[in-house]
Amino acid sequence: MAGGGLVLVAHNSRRYKPIRDRNTCVAKAAIFILTGNETHADHGRLANGLEAAKEFVETDGDEVTVVFDGGGTQWIADLIDEDSDYHELYQAIRDEAIVCDYCASAFGVEEAVEDAGLSLVNEYEGHPSVREFVADGYEVITF
Numbered sequence: 001m002a003g004g005g006l007v008l009v010a011h012n013s014r015r016y017k018p019i020r021d022r023n024t025c026v027a028k029a030a031i032f033i034l035t036g037n038e039t040h041a042d043h044g045r046l047a048n049g050l051e052a053a054k055e056f057v058e059t060d061g062d063e064v065t066v067v068f069d070g071g072g073t074q075w076i077a078d079l080i081d082e083d084s085d086y087h088e089l090y091q092a093i094r095d096e097a098i099v100c101d102y103c104a105s106a107f108g109v110e111e112a113v114e115d116a117g118l119s120l121v122n123e124y125e126g127h128p129s130v131r132e133f134v135a136d137g138y139e140v141i142t143f
Contacts, residue, residue, distance in 0.1 A: 029053075029139050033067065034072045035143055037071070037078065046143065049141075050093060052143075056096075057092060068097065068118075070103050080116045098121045101126055102122065
């Protein structure tokens with residue numbers, strides 16, 4: 001990192017150019033957890049999504065919403081279990097989390113969502129509105 005918080009990136013044959021000042025940049029992200037919970041790779045995607053969200057939560061001025069959607073709704077019961085490998089990461093981001101209403105019903109996890117105290121969202125045909133996040137200036141990131 002150069003002085004003043006500038007981030008340098010490789011550009012044009014190993015030359016570096018500044019792209020932003022981390023001290024004044026505010027980031028807005030909507031992180032969609034879409035992955036199910038069936039494979040080792042699914043566990044990796046969940047962990048990476050939660051870790052990314054935690055970085056936004058811990059950065060002053062940043063805004064993040066974590067959306068459990070599709071197969072990602074299946075994780076709620078596991079995340080609220082204190083013995084889960086992912087419980088600590090979930091605790092770090094839970095105040096920023098919402099759940100797709102339609103998908104919670106489709107995957108039969110409404111009770112777990114209620115136990116977690118998370119909000120069910122149904123802005124567009126039963127689902128959270130991706131368009132609204134984009135219109136509000138959020139970068140949409142999927143895991």
